[in-house]
Amino acid sequence: MLKSLDTAWAHPLAAENFVDQCVEVSVRKIIFEKQWFYLDNAIGHIYGTTFEVTSGGNLQPKQEVEETTTETKEAGTDNRNIVDDGKSQKLTHDDIKALKDKGIKGQEIVQQLIENSTTFRDKTEFAQDKYIKKKKKKYEAVITIVKPSTRILSTMYYAREPGKINHLRYDTLAQMLTLGNIHAGNKMIVMETCAGLVLGAVMERMGGYGSIIQMYPGGGPVRAATSCFGFPKPFFDNLHEFPLSKVESLLSGTFTTETLPSDPEENTLVEEESNGLSEEKQTSLQETEEEPAPEAPMEINPAEEQDTMDINAEDVEFKENKEKENKENVREKQMKQWERRKKLKEAAALLSEKNADGLIVASKFHPTPLLLSLLEFVAPSRPFVVYCQYKEPLLECYTKLRERGGVINLKLSETWLRNYQVLPDRSHPKLTMSGGGGYLLSGITVILEKGKADSSNSEALKMEEPSSKRCRLQDLPC
Amino acid sequence: MSFVEYGDTIKDGDTAIVFLGHESMFPVKVQHGTVTQTKYGVIRHSTDLIGKKYGSKVTCSKGGWVFILHPTPELWTMNLPHRTQILYSTDISLITMMLELKPGSIVCESGTGSGSLSHALIRTVAPTGHLYTVEFHQQRAEKAQEEFREHGVEHLVTVTNQDVCKNGFGVSNIADAVFLDIPSPWEAIGHAKSALKAEGGRICSFSPCIEQVQRTCLAMEEYGFTEINTLEILLRVYNVRTISLQIPDLGKAAEDNSSTGFDSSKPSHQGSPCANLQQGTVQFKSGVPLREVVGHTGYLTFATKSLM
Numbered sequence: 160m161l162k163s164l165d166t167a168w169a170h171p172l173a174a175e176n177f178v179d180q181c182v183e184v185s186v187r188k189i190i191f192e193k194q195w196f197y198l199d200n201a202i203g204h205i206y207g208t209t210f211e212v213t214s215g216g217n218l219q220p221k222q223e224v225e226e227t228t229t230e231t232k233e234a235g236t237d238n239r240n241i242v243d244d245g246k247s248q249k250l251t252h253d254d255i256k257a258l259k260d261k262g263i264k265g266q267e268i269v270q271q272l273i274e275n276s277t278t279f280r281d282k283t284e285f286a287q288d289k290y291i292k293k294k295k296k297k298y299e300a301v302i303t304i305v306k307p308s309t310r311i312l313s314t315m316y317y318a319r320e321p322g323k324i325n326h327l328r329y330d331t332l333a334q335m336l337t338l339g340n341i342h343a344g345n346k347m348i349v350m351e352t353c354a355g356l357v358l359g360a361v362m363e364r365m366g367g368y369g370s371i372i373q374m375y376p377g378g379g380p381v382r383a384a385t386s387c388f389g390f391p392k393p394f395f396d397n398l399h400e401f402p403l404s405k406v407e408s409l410l411s412g413t414f415t416t417e418t419l420p421s422d423p424e425e426n427t428l429v430e431e432e433s434n435g436l437s438e439e440k441q442t443s444l445q446e447t448e449e450e451p452a453p454e455a456p457m458e459i460n461p462a463e464e465q466d467t468m469d470i471n472a473e474d475v476e477f478k479e480n481k482e483k484e485n486k487e488n489v490r491e492k493q494m495k496q497w498e499r500r501k502k503l504k505e506a507a508a509l510l511s512e513k514n515a516d517g518l519i520v521a522s523k524f525h526p527t528p529l530l531l532s533l534l535e536f537v538a539p540s541r542p543f544v545v546y547c548q549y550k551e552p553l554l555e556c557y558t559k560l561r562e563r564g565g566v567i568n569l570k571l572s573e574t575w576l577r578n579y580q581v582l583p584d585r586s587h588p589k590l591t592m593s594g595g596g597g598y599l600l601s602g603i604t605v606i607l608e609k610g611k612a613d614s615s616n617s618e619a620l621k622m623e624e625p626s627s628k629r630c631r632l633q634d635l636p637c
Numbered sequence: 638m639s640f641v642e643y644g645d646t647i648k649d650g651d652t653a654i655v656f657l658g659h660e661s662m663f664p665v666k667v668q669h670g671t672v673t674q675t676k677y678g679v680i681r682h683s684t685d686l687i688g689k690k691y692g693s694k695v696t697c698s699k700g701g702w703v704f705i706l707h708p709t710p711e712l713w714t715m716n717l718p719h720r721t722q723i724l725y726s727t728d729i730s731l732i733t734m735m736l737e738l739k740p741g742s743i744v745c746e747s748g749t750g751s752g753s754l755s756h757a758l759i760r761t762v763a764p765t766g767h768l769y770t771v772e773f774h775q776q777r778a779e780k781a782q783e784e785f786r787e788h789g790v791e792h793l794v795t796v797t798n799q800d801v802c803k804n805g806f807g808v809s810n811i812a813d814a815v816f817l818d819i820p821s822p823w824e825a826i827g828h829a830k831s832a833l834k835a836e837g838g839r840i841c842s843f844s845p846c847i848e849q850v851q852r853t854c855l856a857m858e859e860y861g862f863t864e865i866n867t868l869e870i871l872l873r874v875y876n877v878r879t880i881s882l883q884i885p886d887l888g889k890a891a892e893d894n895s896s897t898g899f900d901s902s903k904p905s906h907q908g909s910p911c912a913n914l915q916q917g918t919v920q921f922k923s924g925v926p927l928r929e930v931v932g933h934t935g936y937l938t939f940a941t942k943s944l945m
Contacts, residue, residue: 333730581938586850
């Protein structure tokens with residue numbers, strides 16, 4: 160049931176495109192896809208309910224409407240006599256706008272359009288169907304509110320913000336979760352720069368059991384997408400993070416918490432990024448549709464800016480209070496530093512056990528250095544999966560892993576995905592298809608025998624990759 | 638060890654995977670006193686396996702070696718004994734995500750077949766979920782039950798031997814997801830709907846033929862399913878190879894001593910093809926597709942049951 164502070168998804172009931180927006184249900188007014196409405200009426204309803212947006216911007220549960228089957232549908236047989244001169248619709252833009260302003264329901268508008276179309280009755284039944292579907296999509300303001308999931312979030316991100324997730328297509332993400340044997344109880348290492356989507360997907364498949372150490376570049380991990388999943392708080396108890404910049408020191412035994420990675424106000428960085436999605440979406444909407452910029456509705460982490468101090472310098476008492484405040488701030492900052500150090504030590508300890516159950520990498524960085532270092536923290540006989548938007552870096556990664564040893568069953572792959580339209584007498588693959596969803600390199604760790612690595616390499620290669628019988632001159636196994 | 642929980646050490650009674658080399662492996666039931674024959678020699682369970690860490694290299698009697706791996710549903714899929722055509726991890730991955738499965742999910746499946754998908758589903762819904770799987774062939778149902786027991790997952794699965802089209806899944810209003818891989822899925826849509834929770838859930842039907850898909854989509858619509866969506870997914874694997882291509886001899890221009898066109902004597906930059914002056918070849922790394930690949934497994938149709 161939808162409650163306040165839930166995270167929910169609103170998407171128009173157009174089956175083909177799940178163009179959605181993630182919203183927190185504490186925010187009441189939503190603007191997207193040229194529509195705006197208040198969420199208030201949604202609270203208390205069950206997830207999956209479909210609503211109509213009324214003229215006042217309120218949500219009303221959609222009534223099950225019997226499709227008005229116009230008996231004896233008048234229809235043509237083909238389009239040989241239909242001329243597309245742009246004049247077949249008698250209603251003008253202004254006419255339609257007037258109807259909308261009057262508060263006429265979408266259904267009615269569609270009916271009006273049909274009646275005022277000179278060519279409608281000449282179209283074939285199929286063409287009429289298609290026409291009606293198209294008009295409904297445009298004029299019927301119908302919203303379904305659904306619970307977030309990896310499926311919904313990954314398809315949405317791929318459709319709307321692929322750049323933020325390194326063009327990781329949702330089926331590729333699905334492969335990673337399965338190839339990586341992500342399940343409850345694992346101790347996972349995740350390194351991603353996909354706005355936290357991959358982290359969220361891993362968390363969902365672990366159901367709050369086990370632990371995750373998220374490696375991050377720079378000052379802190381980005382978890383904008385992760386917050387969209389709406390996980391309960393306990394899920395985050397065993398989520399740790401560790402800076403990439405400390406990995407070398409950890410591996411070489413020189414790790415220390417004395418120098419922490421650049422430490423901005425804790426919330427600021429996360430807040431920036433978490434607002435990024437809706438803000439940028441709003442901006443991109445702005446760019447394409449040239450609509451007046453609406454307010455950004457998302458507000459996940461209220462800033463704890465205690466530094467803004469308005470100084471009325473004359474007031475001595477005020478100054479005294481300010482000093483007290485300063486001291487408290489310093490104490491608070493020290494506490495936070497201490498907390499951070501403690502958490503960092505914990506994460507370092509977890510990593511140092513070198514017994515992780517798996518490694519998932521999906522980032523904008525070159526995968527080779529990441530793999531070569533992070534694999535050190537993974538136990539033997541465990542899967543690892545690396546995603547890269549491009550194939551070539553994975554070719555190099557593959558080669559370096561072979562040289563390193565300690566991995567078997569290496570596989571470089573990609574998946575090909577095709578959507579179908581299935582209608583009676585009208586079934587065919589859909590017209591547009593994704594050109595590429597990225598590449599995966601997967602494998603399984605084994606006990607690495609450091610001493611023997613070099614000498615037995617050729618033997619190992621024979622073991623792990625027996626040369627094919629048809630070995631041509633030009634075709635040397637790596 | 639179990640298929641739903643990692644263990645570190647090989648124990649008596651475990652199912653382990655023996656890895657001999659590229660794409661060459663087989664499952665083995667670890668038992669005191671038994672031996673397993675491989676092309677590299679004999680593996681003695683008591684001395685070579687039990688007590689060793691998973692991921693260890695084991696030297697066989699003839700001198701060659703193998704790796705012993707912890708079982709996973711994915712490795713099981715590649716190595717299980719086929720009683721029927723099975724689903725492979727590519728389809729399984731998409732099914733798992735599109736059905737929104739996770740720990741605690743209740744799933745219904747028919748037919749069980751060889752248990753390939755079943756193992757993957759069990760792994761995903763563990764430790765608090767459950768799989769209800771229906772198989773109309775008695776021996777297959779029994780074999781599946783036996784395997785689940787051997788693999789330490791029987792508490793997470795219920796196998797029922799009946800015809801899902803006639804008698805459904807044996808449960809109602811409890812499933813988060815239903816999966817159908819049967820010849821006539823449209824006959825089971827009604828049962829699927831009643832097995833799913835009242836608040837809603839997801840359904841998936843897998844069919845090799847488009848005609849089956851058409852009938853299933855119609856049935857889904859009739860029963861009020863929404864978001865009906867059909868797709869297919871194919872795996873493309875690349876072999877990483879270093880390729881050498883010969884430079885053709887285009888001769889030399891009459892007066893000019895320096896060669897024109899592609900100059901193989903230029904120093905190579907990092908990443909660009911490296912020239913081999915001696916043999917007149919250029920080497921580069923390539924991800925080479927396989928000669929023959931799987932072109933079709935089946936169409937996956939997903940839909941949502943909602944309360945309306």
